[in-house]
Amino acid sequence: MGKTFEHIPVMSISNKKKILYPLIGGLICALLGVGIYFYIGAALNTPLTIKDINMDSGAALKLNLLEQVSKKNGITEWKLKASSATLLKEENKAILKDVDVIFYTRQNTKIYLTSDEGILNTQTHDMSFLKNVIVRHETYTLRTDQLHYEKKPHIIRSNVHVTLEDRESIIEADSMVTQLNQNKTILKGHVKGKFSEKFNIP
Numbered sequence: 001m002g003k004t005f006e007h008i009p010v011m012s013i014s015n016k017k018k019i020l021y022p023l024i025g026g027l028i029c030a031l032l033g034v035g036i037y038f039y040i041g042a043a044l045n046t047p048l049t050i051k052d053i054n055m056d057s058g059a060a061l062k063l064n065l066l067e068q069v070s071k072k073n074g075i076t077e078w079k080l081k082a083s084s085a086t087l088l089k090e091e092n093k094a095i096l097k098d099v100d101v102i103f104y105t106r107q108n109t110k111i112y113l114t115s116d117e118g119i120l121n122t123q124t125h126d127m128s129f130l131k132n133v134i135v136r137h138e139t140y141t142l143r144t145d146q147l148h149y150e151k152k153p154h155i156i157r158s159n160v161h162v163t164l165e166d167r168e169s170i171i172e173a174d175s176m177v178t179q180l181n182q183n184k185t186i187l188k189g190h191v192k193g194k195f196s197e198k199f200n201i202p
Contacts, residue, residue: 061086077151084096087122092121098116099115106180106182113136114137127148133158135156138187139166140165144176149152157176159175164185166193169193174195
């Protein structure tokens with residue numbers, strides 16, 4: 001009695017490719033997403049919220065929203081929010097747009113800063129603010145073109161012309177330093193203006 005053999009179809013090479021390529025592509029996308037997540041967390045090293053990640057042709061990481069909080073010994077020093085941020089890994093910088101920062105003094109007084117542009121050093125957490133820089137203190141408003149924040153001494157400073165004003169007074173100076181921990185502002189160079197008895201600079 002002769003034996004019969006059933007024909008079992010063998011998957012062709014082209015069919016294997018149709019199955020393998022989508023699986024490989026999905027795996028690569030998953031690994032890329034995980035890598036981006038851990039890179040951002042390691043670069044900024046503080047809690048943050050991000051939305052809409054994009055990669056440009058220069059391999060810079062672009063975020064359509066950035067929110068970050070910086071603390072020292074459990075005490076909040078500042079809260080940062082920007083409408084967009086471009087992370088430059090090789091330069092350890094984040095280029096910010098539409099910047100909004102709240103600085104906290106040791107007495108927990110809030111000082112509000114806004115600017116059109118900003119630069120965050122992702123290692124030191126020092127920052128620079130550019131274009132239409134406005135600082136709102138509880139007793140005055142400061143305006144300047146450039147302002148810098150240094151995290152280690154927790155100060156904000158400007159080396160260009162500044163204007164401080166309230167409803168009745170206006171003061172101009174060539175430079176200024178605000179020591180945030182002491183809630184103290186120092187004006188330097190050609191300080192002039194119109195003062196009222198109620199004008200108060202901490």
